[in-house]
Amino acid sequence: MQEQVRATNKTQGHAKHRQGQISCSACLKKGLSCDSLRPSCSACSRDTHEADCIYKPVESANRVLQSRLEQLRKTLGRVKAPQSPAADLPSTDPPPQLSDTFSIPVTSTLTPLSTSIFCGSASKAPSDHTIPPTPTSVSPTSPENDQRPSGATTTVTTLGCSAVLWGDTNDNGCQWWKHDKLPPCHKYHLMNIFLRYRMQFGLEVNMTRFVARLTLPPSHPNSIHPALLNAMYLLACVYTTSPDIQALEPQFLAETRQHLPTALAEVDRLFDYLIASVLIARYYNHRTRSLEGHLAIASAARFSVGCGLHKIRSRSYDEMKVELATSLLGPPKDMIELGERINTFWGIFTIDKRTSIAMNLPSAYSDEEIETVWPIPMECYEMEYIQALPCTSLRSLYVPGSGGAALGLTTPINILAKATALIHRSSQLAKQYDPELPATVDFWLKYRATQKAISEFAAALPPFTYKRQTPILSPDSGIFVMAAGHMLATAASLVLHRLFMDEDPESREKGLICVRKIMSILRDLGDIDPRFAYALGLSLLASAEFMKLEFRRLKGDPEPQLLSELKVYRDELLRKIHSLVIWKGRAVDVYMKKLREDLDDTA
DSSP states (O other), X not given: XXXXXXXXXXXXXXXXXXXXXXXXXXXXXXXXXXXXXXXXXXXXXXXXXXXXXXXXXXXXXXXXXXXXXXXXXXXXXXXXXXXXXXXXXXXXXXXXXXXXXXXXXXXXXXXXXXXXXXXXXXXXXXXXXOOOSSSOOOOTTSGGGOOOOTTOOOOEETTEESOOOTTOOSOOSOOGGGSSSOOTTHHHHHHHHHHHTXXXXXXXXXXXXXXXXXXXXXXXXXXXXXXXXXXXXXXXXXXXXXHHHHTTHHHHHHHHHHHHHHHHHTTOSHHHHXXXXXXXXXXXXXXXXXXXXXXXXXXXXXXXXXXXXXXXOOSOHHHXXXXXXXXXXXXXXXXXXXXXXXXXXXXXXXXXXXXXXHHTOOOSSOGGGOOOOOOOXXXXXXXXXXXXXXXXXXXXGGSTTSSTTTXXXXXXXXXXXXXXXXXHHHHHHHHHOOTTSOOOHHHHHHHHHHHHHHHHHHHHSOOOOOOOOSSOOOTTOTHHHHHHHHHHHHHHHHHHHXXXXXXXXXXXXXXXXXXXXHHHHHHHHOSOOXXXXXXXXXXXXXXXXXXXXXXXXXXXXXXXXXXXHHHHHHHHHHHHHHHHHHHTTOOHHHHHHHHHHHTOSOO
16 A cells, blocks of 8 residues: 555655755665655655654745844844944945935836845836826925834934945035045935936936946946946036036046946946946037037947947837847846837937937937837837837827827827827928929928827827916926927927928918927916926927027018017027026127027017
């Protein structure tokens, strides 16, 4: 009977052993393979050594995890303990973290890094750029958003502070900028500023991974390259309101320019190099160093083409890791990295097209060569269903009914990329049109396709219903992106109507409707912090150009009511543009004088 039971359980015993059953003490001592059968294994039964067939008790998984958790608590307790005087000595590594979370919009949260670093967790991190259905946001400095753990303290010494929380914008008294050699904590102070405004720079990456990389020592191969670090510090200096930190701008600009060519020459962390190139281009644009900005973004765009980022035809990791295997960046490691490449490409595309319009220079990209799929929220790249999404790209935007206009309108880079593509297409058509010559068939086909695409995109956007609030919205709010999407789409239509306003009353009337809509959104936003208004500039300039032509027309055919309305719009527009160019450090007097002359209704 015992032999029958043993024969019946033999297969089950092998299966259990494969699943992780431990060997008995006798088999371990003899170095034999044990099938872990109970009460005695096959080897011990065969040798009649059942008495020696003893199994050590196995700890439960819960007990092991509880033990590990207790060890981590003790480790964190030592980190939180008061530092001895010797601990205040300078260190090459960043100060210890008391909390790895930082403030983001209320529509999303980040998994604390303690989970991902210690447990190797690959937990999903919701996108921090998802646009909320209503324009509400908790300020990063509000009590509801304070991530400070109980008992956490920040010690300020002459060598900087001992700990800085991600997202903590409160002044802890640390005057780190006064040191000749910046203390380690400067990294945390500056990155808190940069991350707070990252939406303005088009940084669409997995923030859990990104912040985890910030905690790595500089010698780690996966740490952020100094070129990217200094580029982020540089923009933090631009966006801060502290004069002491602003004074460090030349230092970080020099550091960024020094490390960029080094990264390229040494083929070192090229994706970091690419993002740093985009950020330095944004810096030049902010400082109205337009030619340098154009050269920087054109260089980044050409490099992205060399890396094959303009040919990411699918969101399938298995497919694209083969196609991108020979690119300069190598194949993506997983779906998240593939998503970061897609989003980064569209960020570069957006800046390149805007620079092309503003400077009246050719774009580094040809629309016909772009095959990269539209960006979607970062957290979606961890979900299997995205492979079922249509792989639509730029060309599908101009194919009626393709669904390209509506896909992905829940992430800022998607909205801005499509809106910018539309206004750039309209601007290119305006350049091609010559009123002295009959328009070609190709022109009319593109004209109608563009108008249709603008209509589909505007209809797919969530309605803009915001009214100014107090206090002013934080930079985390997606309302500025939504406003920019509506304003850019309206401006794209305005550019097309402007072509025929002299000879076609209907086009002129539609143009006036566009101007009224843009000015209505501008009024609803109220007093805009110019740091948030980068995406609005093209719409304001398109409105100014239309009003300039309309003022000229009204001199020969006065319409008092319309003239009065346009004067009000003009004055509001001039005030808004003046507030923007002052912050950019431009020669305000010269620029505004020229703009006022263009919009003078009496000249």
